[in-house]
Amino acid sequence: MAASLLQRCVLFTRGSAKCTKHAFTARRCLLSASYLDAKIWEQRQKDPQNLAELASLMDRTYDRNLPVSSLTIARFVDNISSKEEVDQTDYYLYKFRHSPNCWYLRDWTVHSWIRQCLKYGARDKAMHTLKNKVQYGLFPDDLTFNLLIDSFLKDDDHKGACSVVEEVMLQEAFDTASTRILSLYALAKYLATKPALSWEEERNVGASLLIAGLKEENSTGLSAQLLGYALLGKVEQSRGIRAVYHQMPLIWTPGYLSRALAVMETVCSAAEDVKLSKEALDCLEGVLRDASPASEAGVTEGDGDAQETEDSQTGEAVSEEDQLERAKLPEYASRFQELSGKLQSLERVDASSLLALVSMLSEAELAVAERADGEQYAGKVQEWEEERHHLIQREKELREKAQQERQARLAAKAKAKALAQAQASA
Structure with a gap:
């Protein structure tokens, strides 16, 4: 009976008894209650x-052209x-960013702002200021x-979570293990x-998967890298x-599909416990397959010697280096089949999805x-x-010093006035 009840609960929350394991892991991927506890704050x-x-x-300070x-x-x-x-507060954060003191917005103020937005149901405002970080300095x-x-x-x-991950990627802020795990999960x-x-x-x-995956030297990280390189x-x-x-915080040298193949080569020579997700491999295979016709359509006939041509699909100029990269697609496809067979023979392909x-x-x-x-x-916090x-x-x-200076000025003014009156009466 207990087992039946558990099964019904899983069916209710995930829609299928096959997702029992994934339902448990997905719940654990969220931060624990102790982590989210704001007691310390x-x-x-x-x-x-x-x-x-x-x-x-x-308002008075800004009107006087003084820094807040x-x-x-x-x-x-x-x-x-x-x-x-x-x-x-959104208005005053914007004003502060465009003031002479804009570089002195404190880290704890940024943290407090996000907490306050979440606390009072204004997550959209937090995302607005985060997406417009140049205008708000957050x-x-x-x-x-x-x-x-x-x-x-x-x-x-999950799309909203990925929007946050995109900001993490732009800041290249994947140094913390918890942030990498949450980001890859999202x-x-x-x-x-x-x-x-x-x-x-x-x-x-793709950039988020790649940069987060580069920090993880395991099957998850390498699979994320492969999928990231494939999308890029x-x-x-x-x-x-x-x-x-x-x-984007990405290298400007052509050859992202070549780098994806390099990940496959790395896994072929890596330790036995490192594998690549079949999902990522299938994605790369699909990219190589679907890109081949585009490479032929992307170069106008008779313009092979021109430095730039126009892409028939996008209508944009195609540089010589882009043409050279597209010409390598058959080589990449052949290399993929070779490495894919090698990974299979070495049992380095994991049937699990990236999510798993x-x-x-x-x-x-x-x-x-x-x-x-x-x-x-x-x-x-300390x-x-x-x-x-x-x-x-x-x-x-500073206030005490300003008050002392003010009193000194008033005293000097009073003394000068008294002296003037004495001289006048004399």
Whole structure:
């Protein structure tokens, strides 16, 4: 009876008893309750402020063409208490970014802003400021990214989670194991839905898979690299190399499909426990197969000696290096078949999907990664508090100094006035 009940629960949550294992791993891929607990953050010393007074202070300061201090904007963010105040804070974050003090937006202010957005149901506002980071100056740390990714995953909004992962990729902020695992899970989960991707989305997802996978020297990381290179190679073949690297943290040298084959070669000579996902291999095979006709259509007949031709599909100029790369497709296809056969003979092909591999990686490593993050976060919050108290003390000293200077000026003015009156009476 218990087994039957468990089966019904799995059927209800995932739609099929075949997903029992995946349902468990998917749940574990989300951050634990202890990781999400805001206790450490909430234990900071409070600094209650009236937002109306702070807003008035900032408005007067800006009107006088003076810089607003980072402490003032930090206080404003920390004292948000409603979604309406989140919307109001958006304006002052923008103003601060376009002020002389823009470089001094504190890390804890960025973290606090994302927490406040999540707390008051304004995740769309957090994403708006994150996507427009140049205009707002918001560059979150790993743990802050994790909180945002996790919030999307819990709502089964995998496309939204991938939007956050894209920002992590653009910042090349995959140094933390927990961020890599969450990011790879979000990407794999999204791809599992078989979305119809534009070429820009293929490039962004491919770059995210590649850069995150480069940090993982295991089957999951290598499979992510292979899939990333395949997607980027597809974009390179259809749009040209510049479309791949423009405004992206990617190498501008042609040959992304060649690099995908290099990953296969690496696995062929790697340790026995390293394998490649069949899903990633199938994707690369499909790219090589589908790109071949495009390579023929991409070069106009009779223009073989020209340095640039026009792609018949995109209507865009095709550089000589792009033409040379497209000409290598038959060689790449042949090399793929050779390496694929070698991987099969060595039993280095894993039938599991990328999502399954990431789920297994999560089961093995996420708990340890969470503990490491927790220790680092506690130390970081302490450092932030020390820095904040230092700024508060400095602000107090400056105010006292300004008050003393003001009193000295008033005293000097009064003395001069008295002297003038004495001279006049004499």
